[in-house]
Amino acid sequence: MDKPLVSIITPCYNSEKWVARYLDSLTNQTYGNIELIIVNDGSTDRTEEIILPYESCLKEAGIRLVYIYQENKGLGGAIQTGLKMVAGEYFCWCDSDNFYTNDYVAAKVEFFLNNPQYSIVRCDGYIVYEPDIYKPAGLMSEGNKDKYNPKLFLNALEIKDFHFGCAMLKTADFDKINPERKIYPSREGQNWQLMLPMTYHFKSGYIDRPMFYFVYRSDSISHVASMRGIADTVKQHEEYILIIKNTLESMNMEPVCRDKYLRLVENRYARSNMSLAFLYKDKALSKEQYLILKKNRNANFKDRIQHYRTISGFFNALTSVYIFPLNMLRKLKRNTK
Secondary structure, eight states: OOSOOEEEEEEESSOTTTHHHHHHHHHTOSOOOEEEEEEEESOOSSHHHHHGGGHHHHHHTTEEEEEEEEOOOHHHHHHHHHHTTOOSSEEEEOOTTSEEOTTHHHHHHHHHHHOTTOSEEEEEEEEEETTBTTSOOEETTTTOSOTTOSOOHHHHHHTOSOOOSSOEEEHHHHHHHOTTOOOOOOSSOHHHHHHHHHHHHSOEEEEEEEEEEEEEOTTSHHHHHHTOOHHHHHHHHHHHHHHHHHHHHHSOOOHHHHHHHHHHHHHHHHHHHHHHHHHHTOHHHHHHHHHHHHHTTOOOHHHHHHHHHHHOHHHHHHIIIIIHHHHHHHHHHHHHO
């Protein structure tokens, strides 16, 4: 076919409840030269039984199914398996519980063809909740001041004015910086591993239109993560730092730059952990994280106050007696102007 081939990597794990919805969104695409690479990551339910009968429907829609079953390795491991199989000029990846609008692939390909200076194209997406998946609760772009910024490495690194969903990449440019198509096989965090090197070396374009449904489920990784206790959350933050560290080390950059970026990440999660320590009154954790900020020469006055509020009841009392009423007075003044 004269249309460029687009590869879509889809990791699946026990996806029987939603994978048909995702596959339907692909058979309804207006673009007809797609390679769908599904990596069944050790599912123990009916995921495979649902996927395989779709092969003929996908074929009629111009989509070639590449189906792989493997022992469970997590999202990062499944994405790495799929990367090895990519044959398309462009590729993207999508979890099986999310889904696309009908013009997702066509719009992304058209953007690339009309804007060859970009190696990444992103778009907006709907945020929806089960079971009301067609009743958007918001847009992924809300509050994003940098969506048109072509250089998004720092945004991606710090997850600031940036969302990971809805990206399509030029395969040839990805292969320039990762010819072995190898990523750190973590159980999550695959977006950093794919996007950090690309945003560091190449320009990103943006289509200001929601063409993707990001589904929040009560049992999804993102939702479960938000319900974790302090120990599990801190452990997750440590895993994120390890993922980013391994990704930065795999990139072609000066060691001094790599160290600077890693410190940014360490500082970000140290502050996040200090907030948790204050909430749970965990003095040991607060001290540990505050020392990380001091080691990185990044501890500021606000950090010191946060730390001492955690380890000292005096500062908590001081805050409640003086600082809180003062803030309330300031707020009242602003509201009366």
